[in-house]
Amino acid sequence: MNDIIENIKTKGMQKFIALGALIVLYVAFSVFGNNFFTVDTLVSIFDASYYIGFLAIGVTFVIITGGIDLSIGTVMMCSAIVGGTLYNNMGVPLWLSLFVIILVGGIFGLLNGIMVSRLKLPPFIATLGTMMVASGIGSIVSNVQSTTFPMRSAADGWYKNIFRTADNFPTGIFVLILFTLLAVILLNKTVIGRYTYAIGSNKEAARLSGVNVQRWETVVYVISGLFAGLAGIAYAATYTTILPGAGQGFELQAIAGVVVGGTSLSGGVGSIIGTFIGVFIMSILKIGLPYVNLQPHYQTLITGIVVIGAVLLDIYRTKKEKSIKSKS
Amino acid sequence: MKNKKILCCLMALVTAFTVLSGCGMGNPSQKTVEMVAKGFQHDFWKAVKKGADQAGKDLGVNINFVGPEGEGAIAAQVEMINNAINKKPAAICIAALDTTASLDAVNKAKANNIPVIGFDSGVPGAPEGTIFANASTDNYKAGELAAQKMYETISQKLTTGSSRIGVVSQEANSQSISMRTQGFLDKMEKLIESTGRSVAIIGHTKFSNGKTQGDVIIDVAIPPEINDTQGQTSAQTLLNKDDLIAIYGSNEFAAKAIINADAAISGGRIGNDKVVAVGFDSGALQIDAIRNRKFLGSVTQDPISIGYRAVELAVKAMNGEEAEDVDTGSQWYTADNIDSDAIKPLLYQ
Numbered sequence: 001m002n003d004i005i006e007n008i009k010t011k012g013m014q015k016f017i018a019l020g021a022l023i024v025l026y027v028a029f030s031v032f033g034n035n036f037f038t039v040d041t042l043v044s045i046f047d048a049s050y051y052i053g054f055l056a057i058g059v060t061f062v063i064i065t066g067g068i069d070l071s072i073g074t075v076m077m078c079s080a081i082v083g084g085t086l087y088n089n090m091g092v093p094l095w096l097s098l099f100v101i102i103l104v105g106g107i108f109g110l111l112n113g114i115m116v117s118r119l120k121l122p123p124f125i126a127t128l129g130t131m132m133v134a135s136g137i138g139s140i141v142s143n144v145q146s147t148t149f150p151m152r153s154a155a156d157g158w159y160k161n162i163f164r165t166a167d168n169f170p171t172g173i174f175v176l177i178l179f180t181l182l183a184v185i186l187l188n189k190t191v192i193g194r195y196t197y198a199i200g201s202n203k204e205a206a207r208l209s210g211v212n213v214q215r216w217e218t219v220v221y222v223i224s225g226l227f228a229g230l231a232g233i234a235y236a237a238t239y240t241t242i243l244p245g246a247g248q249g250f251e252l253q254a255i256a257g258v259v260v261g262g263t264s265l266s267g268g269v270g271s272i273i274g275t276f277i278g279v280f281i282m283s284i285l286k287i288g289l290p291y292v293n294l295q296p297h298y299q300t301l302i303t304g305i306v307v308i309g310a311v312l313l314d315i316y317r318t319k320k321e322k323s324i325k326s327k328s
Numbered sequence: 329m330k331n332k333k334i335l336c337c338l339m340a341l342v343t344a345f346t347v348l349s350g351c352g353m354g355n356p357s358q359k360t361v362e363m364v365a366k367g368f369q370h371d372f373w374k375a376v377k378k379g380a381d382q383a384g385k386d387l388g389v390n391i392n393f394v395g396p397e398g399e400g401a402i403a404a405q406v407e408m409i410n411n412a413i414n415k416k417p418a419a420i421c422i423a424a425l426d427t428t429a430s431l432d433a434v435n436k437a438k439a440n441n442i443p444v445i446g447f448d449s450g451v452p453g454a455p456e457g458t459i460f461a462n463a464s465t466d467n468y469k470a471g472e473l474a475a476q477k478m479y480e481t482i483s484q485k486l487t488t489g490s491s492r493i494g495v496v497s498q499e500a501n502s503q504s505i506s507m508r509t510q511g512f513l514d515k516m517e518k519l520i521e522s523t524g525r526s527v528a529i530i531g532h533t534k535f536s537n538g539k540t541q542g543d544v545i546i547d548v549a550i551p552p553e554i555n556d557t558q559g560q561t562s563a564q565t566l567l568n569k570d571d572l573i574a575i576y577g578s579n580e581f582a583a584k585a586i587i588n589a590d591a592a593i594s595g596g597r598i599g600n601d602k603v604v605a606v607g608f609d610s611g612a613l614q615i616d617a618i619r620n621r622k623f624l625g626s627v628t629q630d631p632i633s634i635g636y637r638a639v640e641l642a643v644k645a646m647n648g649e650e651a652e653d654v655d656t657g658s659q660w661y662t663a664d665n666i667d668s669d670a671i672k673p674l675l676y677q
Contacts, residue, residue, distance in 0.1 A: 035568040040593045044564055047592060048557045135397065144368035148612040148677065152591070153620070168594040239556040239588060240613055245367070245397030249555070286557065290565040295533065296552035 017313065018261055018277045025284045033291030039168075041287065046170045049283040050163055050234035051076065053176050053276065055254035056261075057183045058227025060275045061220045063258055064187075065199040066267025067123035069221065070251050071112060071130035072228040077247030078138035079104035080232035084147030084242055087156075094156045101236075102229035108134055109225015113218030131248065139244040146243045149236045163237040172234065176276075179230065183272045186223075196220055200267030256303075257282045260310040264318075281306070358390045361642045362412035363421040363635075364405065365395035366448065370580055371676040372609055372631050376448065379635025380421075387643045389418070398554075402426045409433040413442060419460075419642035423448035426501065434458050443645035447638035449504030460645045462653045463637035465629040467504045470608070470658035471511025474576055474627045477660050478606045479519045481624055482574050486520055486544055494566030494575040495548045496559070496582040500534045508578040508608060509535060513546060520544050545571075551585070559585030560592070567597045574604040583607030583614045583626065590622070598622050610675040618663050625662035628674045633657070 030037035055072045062069045083101035086092040092100070108130055115126035150156040152166060163172030187193035195216040198206040207213045236242060261278025263270025285306060289299040363380055365373050377393045384391035394412070396404040402425045410433050412420050420442055424430040430451055437444050438458050444451070446462035478493075485491060493516065497509040513535055517527045520543075528542030529535055535548045549566050551558035563585040566575060575598065577583035586605055590598045598605040600621050607614050607626035617623040633656040644651045661671045 035570070038568065041564070041568065044561065044589075044592050048561070139368075139397070145374060146371060146611075151613070151616055153616070164592070168592065235556075239560075239584075241584065241611070243370070243398070246555070249553070287561050287564075290549070290561055291568075296550050299552045 015262060015271065015274050015277065017317075018274060018281065018310075022277055022281050022284065025281060025288065029284065029288035029291060033288060034293070036288060036291040041291075043164065043168055043170045045280070045283050045287045046173045046176075047164065047238050048286055049279050050172045050176055050238065051231040052250065052254050052257060052283065053279045054179065054227045054231035054234055055250060056257040056275045056279045057180060057272055058224040058231075059251070059254055060183070060258050060261075060263055060270055060272055061187065061196055062123070062224045063255070063263050063265060064196050064267060064270045065217060065220050066203070067116060067217070067220070068127060068255070068265070069112060069224045070124065070127040071108060071134055072224060072231070072254060073250035073252075074131050074134040074138065074247040075105055075108040075225060075228040076231040076235060076250065077242060077244070078108070078134040078141075078232075079229045080236045080242045081138040081142045081147050081244055083232065084149055084236065085141050087149070088147060094150065094159060098159060098233050101232045102226055105225045105227070105229020105232060106222055107225070108228070109222040110218065112225065113221030116221060117214040117217035131251070135245055135247065138247075142244045144244055146241050148241045151240060159233070160237050163234055172237075179227075180272055180276050187272055192216065192219060192223075197268060200269075202268075253282060254279075256307045259314075260307060262314055264314065269318075278310075281310075358388055359418035359646060360390040360392055360415070361419050361421060361639055362415060362417040363391060363393045363447070363638065364408050364412055364423065365393060366405070366423050366425055367395045367398055367401070370609075371611055372580065372629075375631035375674075375676045376635040379632035379637075380639050381635075382632075383636040383639035383643075387639060389639065389643060391639065392417070396425070402429050406430055406433055410436070413437050413440060416440065417442065418646040419443045419445060421445040421447050421638045421642055422451055424451040427451055427453045427503065431455075443642070445638055445641045445645060447634055449502060452503040461641045461651045463634055463641055463656055464653070465504070465634065465658050466655045467507035468511035469655075470627050470629065471508040471513075471578065472515040473658060473660055474508070474578075474606050474608065475512045475515035475519065477625060477627075478574055478576060478604060479516060481600075481604050483519075483523075485573050486525065487523065490543055490545070490571060491573045492545045492547055492569055492571045494563075494569070494572055495531070495535075495546060496563050496566065496575070496577045496585055497532070497535075497548060497550050498554060498559070498579050498581045500532060500550055505579055506534070509548065512576055512578065513537075513548070516546060547572075554581065556585070556588065560588045563589035564592065567593060567603065572597070572603055574606070576606045576608075578608050580607075580609040580611045580614065583609070583617075583623070584611065587613050587617050587622070596622070600624055610677075612677045615666070615675060615677065618661070618666060621663050625660055627658050628661055628671070629658050630656045630674050631676070632673065 059069045059072055079101045082104045083097040087094055087097040112127050112130050115121045116123050152160050195211050198211055257279035258275045260281050261274030285303050380391050394408050405425050406429050413436055434444055434451055434454050443460040446459050448464055450462040450464050498505050520527050526542040527544050528539035529537040529546045531548035532550045549562040551562040567589055577586045590596050597603045605623045607623050637654045637656055641651050665671050
């Protein structure tokens with residue numbers, strides 16, 4: 001029993017605070033919101049969480065290595081546009097187009113990985129460049145036209161069922177949980193995860209102890225790219241039409257979710273479950289705030305304050321933790 | 329070694345530029361009209377471009393049609409307008425995202441004796457004499473048309489008890505979208521008050537009529553950011569109110585938001601015998617909703633005519649002729665006339 005409490009105190013505190021905040025928010029909106037507490041609203045919260053969730057899970061890997069991936073938002077849109085164009089204009093079957101969407105995300109990830117690990121570009125700059133490249137490629141591929149995926153009524157509408165069935169059952173939440181668990185295993189039980197933390201804690205030490213830093217850093221960006229591709233499918237399934245040139249800003253929403261979930265931007269610390277919770281905190285705010293009849297500008301303001309508060313809390317907690325450790 | 333690499337990169341860049349700049353050159357013997365649109369994201373602009381290109385062919389001028397990545401990119405658009413002026417074209421057509429931000433550029437054009445033509449929403453509020461003429465939809469009238477058609481269907485439900493009409497508006501800054509929302513609100517208020525019932529317009533402060541209580545409440549929702557998630561949330565907040573009897577989306581984005589939000593509600597809320605939905609413009613999702621009678625109908629502008637008339641005005645301006653503003657008109661369409669010859673060319677997927 002004492003062990004559990006000790007464990008919560010040292011490791012999981014942030015996660016518990018985050019989980020607590022999530023529940024408190026949901027309850028608060030249910031009490032004060034007009035019609036917030038319904039299954040439909042819950043499904044909407046899920047809808048808003050799928051694509052941001054995939055983006056956030058992928059970028060968590062990168063952030064734990066001490067890097068950043070700013071390209072995920074536009075890469076998501078670009079890969080969806082590529083897939084949609086293949087499907088609409090070139091008669092490629094839908095399943096193959098969906099597969100290509102993930103692949104395109106992975107290719108952008110590889111590009112980021114090579115720039116960061118081999119060419120030694122700072123991650124911020126490399127992925128900022130890729131952000132623009134992806135946005136441009138999306139516009140070029142689609143000839144600056146919006147891409148429409150098949151509607152539910154169409155013959156190829158089956159892919160929508162991956163995220164929501166016709167009678168509004170949120171299948172997507174299981175898909176998201178499945179990939180969350182996959183990422184948890186990847187991060188905690190495999191060599192990829194071990195090296196991810198190692199690189200983030202101390203890159204030089206990792207290199208000296210024989211870790212092939214270049215390879216594993218590349219892998220981490222590829223993971224982020226692949227998840228951006230997944231996010232592209234989720235976005236297409238939820239919103240049907242994809243606009244070229246869009247997607248900027250989603251990466252910051254995802255990163256905000258990661259940070260709220262307790263992953264440190266300085267690297268070495270972080271968890272997928274935390275990210276999962278963080279993403280839902282952001283989604284509940286996004287969906288819930290209009291239900292309490294707030295003007296739009298107040299919604300953005302409050303979301304910003306929550307992000308800052310979460311990071312402050314994290315810094316405060318790590319400080320305290322360190323002082324406890326140094327005393328004992 | 330390193331220098332060689334850099335040299336290689338530079339050469340590659342130069343080659344790329346030469347190749348790219350080769351595209352997009354028009355006939356050098358013709359005069360050029362620069363057109364700065366609000367972006368290409370929405371299919372609406374493709375139709376405008378189609379009309380402009382056709383007019384360019386008919387009237388013998390080169391058209392250079394540009395626009396920023398998205399409709400939020402005000403600064404990028406101002407740069408585009410400045411670039412267009414620096415090329416010293418025969419005339420320039422502008423659909424400004426933000427009037428005040430574009431004013432300097434418009435004044436610069438005047439100083440350089442380049443005539444400025446407004447299209448789509450134009451450059452509303454520009455100082456007298458800076459704009460030659462506008463080719464645009466009378467958005468206020470178009471909004472009134474939407475209100476009129478919606479009222480004809482829901483007037484029965486409005487006579488007793490309290491009820492709510494929802495409005496989704498993409499934003500409150502752009503003149504064209506604000507006017508469509510305003511035109512709708514004013515007309516609806518007038519129509520309902522003529523039957524002796526009181527109306528309160530709530531939601532966004534810009535559109536409020538100062539009342540908070542009324543027999544009919546018109547609830548205006550504006551998403552905090554222009555993206556699909558926020559749009560859908562705003563629409564869904566309205567659809568989740570039990571007393572809602574009708575809903576209006578004042579552009580393609582808003583209509584899409586309503587459709588997506590409705591799809592996320594078990595059983596759906598909108599339909600001709602349920603919550604009456606009215607949209608604006610077209611696009612694949614909206615056309616589908618109208619065909620399936622989820623939407624009562626929508627108001628469409630005439631984007632091809634907007635592009636064509638703008639170029640026509642530009643040619644008049646460069647020839648020193650006089651011209652007046654052109655209302656390019658708007659039409660009401662439903663599942664019944666969607667395939668008619670009058671409507672079909674105005675719609676885009």
